[in-house]
Amino acid sequence: MIKLSDRLQVIADEIKQGETVADIGTDHGLLPIFLYESGRSPRVILGDINQGPLEKAKENIAIHFGADALDSDGNHACGGALDLRLGSGLEPVASGETDVVVIAGMGGILMTEILGHDLNHAKSFRRLILQPRNGSHKLRWWLLQNGFQITAEHLVVERKYICEIMTVEPEKRTGTDVIPLPEDIPDETLDLEISPLLYESKDPLLVSFIKNKIRIEENVVGFVAEGTGEGEGHERIAAARKRLAALYAKLENAEAVMNDKTTGEEAES
Ligand SMILES: C[S@@+](CC[C@H](N)C(=O)[O-])C[C@H]1O[C@@H](n2cnc3c(N)ncnc32)[C@H](O)[C@@H]1O
Incomplete structure (x- = not known):
């Protein structure tokens, strides 16, 4: 069984048995490999804006499941359970196509852009697991303003950094107008920076x-x-x-x- 870093393991542990997942910005594809190999997820979409990372993910799939695990089209593996898709943000994933969306290892502002690109689309999934590399307070502000609820927060050490992992659920509220990030977000209580959930x-x-x-x-x-x-x-x-x-x-x-x-x-x- 593939061994994940502590950071990716905390993310994996937010996914429940049987849930399907879209890993946006998958890069090496290690999280999807673990989710499928462990039997936790029956189907995982590996999305990335760049072809290079998808090739890297394919190499890792071949290492873990054997070269013949990849279909001849090169975009599917393990009988279609691992589905590699090129594209920006949530664009390669249909509305509600998976239970969970993971976006990890990107800046918090980029995450607001990905989710705000089509708010209804972003809200069509049951849960989002977000791990911003920076700008987490801006991401929290944006989520709360745009009808998402943060239901859990976890901290995990990776190298010399403490990473923040948020589990987020969309509220039923509809509407497509995005409330944009302001230049400055006053956070006198620091609650956006240090979540009360911690x-x-x-x-x-x-x-x-x-x-x-x-x-x-x-x-x-x-x-x-x-x-x-x-x-x-x-x-x-x-x-x-x-x-x-x-x-x-x-x-x-x-x-x-x-x-x-x-x-x-x-x-x-
Ligand atoms: C630092 S890696 C993170 C890899 C993995 N998610 C992790 O947390 O270990 C960031 C990945 O996001 C991809 N990426 C950047 N912007 C993206 C976007 N708008 N849509 C999809 N993928 C994107 C990059 O190509 C890169 O592979």
């Missing part, structure tokens, strides 16, 4: 996740303070200090939750 689930990486953000902000304060400390620099330090205060409050709540002094809901209410 407190509820007592995610084991929550404290480290917040500490990483604190370290980055402290570096900003130290770096800018080395400059003039006047004018623009002064404003940047003031903004960083304000953000640090909010982050320390988040950290205190997280540590209390992890020490079981309070529930996640109380700490975040």
Whole structure:
């Protein structure tokens, strides 16, 4: 059986037994190979905007299932259970064609563009599993504004990064008009950046996740303070200090939750 990275395994574990999946931006195709090989998914669509990654996925399919697992057309494998499709975002997948859509390893803003390309199409699937490489707070804002509910959040370490994985369900609300991302998203409570769901689930990486953000902000304060400390620099330090205060409050709540002094809901209410 193929061994997934911890990140891809957390994504795989969000998929229920028997669910069909479209993996958009599949690249190496390792997630679809695991989902089919483990018997969790009877059918997986491997979508990618570039042919190169699909060729890579085919090589991995041949390694795991043998060269004769690929059909003569080269776009199907394992009797059609693995279905390779070239195209942008959800375009190569019909509405509701699979139960679940996975989009992992891309920027959060690109994900909003993929989902916003055709909102009704994006909402035709039962669940979406999203793992943005960056811009996760912007993605959360966009999802909540455009009629998606975030039902679960997970953190997982990959190399030196803590990755965020969101499970998302479309609301029944219809309408095709997309509410676009604004230039700036005020997030005074930091709830878009550090999901309250991580407190509820007592995610084991929550404290480290917040500490990483604190370290980055402290570096900003130290770096800018080395400059003039006047004018623009002064404003940047003031903004960083304000953000640090909010982050320390988040950290205190997280540590209390992890020490079981309070529930996640109380700490975040
Ligand atoms: C960094 S890889 C991520 C691979 C895999 N999903 C993972 O998480 O390990 C990103 C992949 O997304 C593909 N991609 C980028 N933009 C895309 C789009 N608009 N539609 C479909 N695939 C896209 C790229 O070609 C690349 O193969």
